[in-house]
Amino acid sequence: MANGAENKKNQQARDYIMDIILSSPPGTKLPSERELMDHLNFSRPTIQHAIDDLVLAGYIYKVQRQGAFIANTNHCTNLNRISSFTETAQELGVVASTEIIEQTTVPANDYIALKMQCAVGSPMHFFVRRRNHVDTPVMLDYSYFADFAVSNIRKRDAQHSIYQYIEQVKRLTIGSSDVKIEATLPEPEIADLLKIAHDEPLILMERFSRLADGRTFEYTISYAVSKYNKFALTSVRRG
Structure with missing residues (x-):
């Protein structure tokens, strides 16, 4: 049950971040991990997992000590x-x-x-x-x-x-x-x-x-x- 609940939170976090990505231009800085944690009331590992998944999928990229940014995904x-x-x-x-x-x-x-x-x-x-x-x-x-x-x-x-x-x-x-x-x-x-x-x-x-x-x-x-x-x-x- 714990794994199922955690997977659901991971999915909800990814969906929330994807909504930001889809409504913002490339290069936009995403809210910080702390801001996402406070807004969604999720743990840091859950937020980090969601961000890492979207980095792997090519939707966002990280800049050291600056945060995560929306990638240019205008591929069709x-x-x-x-x-x-x-x-x-x-x-x-x-x-x-x-x-x-x-x-x-x-x-x-x-x-x-x-x-x-x-x-x-x-x-x-x-x-x-x-x-x-x-x-x-x-x-x-x-x-x-x-x-x-x-x-x-x-x-x-x-x-x-x-x-x-x-x-x-x-x-x-x-x-x-x-x-x-x-x-x-x-x-x-x-x-x-x-x-x-x-x-x-x-x-x-x-x-x-x-x-x-x-x-x-x-x-x-x-x-x-x-x-x-x-x-x-x-x-x-x-x-």
Whole structure:
């Protein structure tokens, strides 16, 4: 129970500091540890743990004898390229991890068969994955992958990168993706898994991915916590 209570305090401290980060320009000095302790009524180790986590994630930096400052985090996920969550996190310089909430094989129903362009009843590998920056959930993925792309995949491979498994183990070439984006509010189950308020807005992304030979191998619905995610793409006007 003590560990659970302490983890909850750590999360609350990180969330409070993140609210300051998101509402202030880069270079702003954060309140001192003492000020944060007094405001939140938390111990110094709890505050230090929260600050250290956010330093590790790249959101803030420390200057000796001066304090902690907000880093320039105007990095965006580039939607013009197909990248795994792990690859994107490495490019953005954040410490990321993936939790497998569910991994199972199911037959494609009418809806999934239509999305995956396959026969009803085709085996699909279904994953629910929670993506984290340090210990903070930032995205939740509900994914269907075709059997030919991920058969025999292990949990540790799915935690690392399913795309790398497809390319390096299955020796298949990933070709292209179509992504649809809209704003949404979370269902209670999704809000609970992301550890956010039930009225906090999310970015919903629907992704269809194909191999170079045109076969659809993935259908994913992602729920991204808007305050932790930025996306960019390049548009070209047709001549």
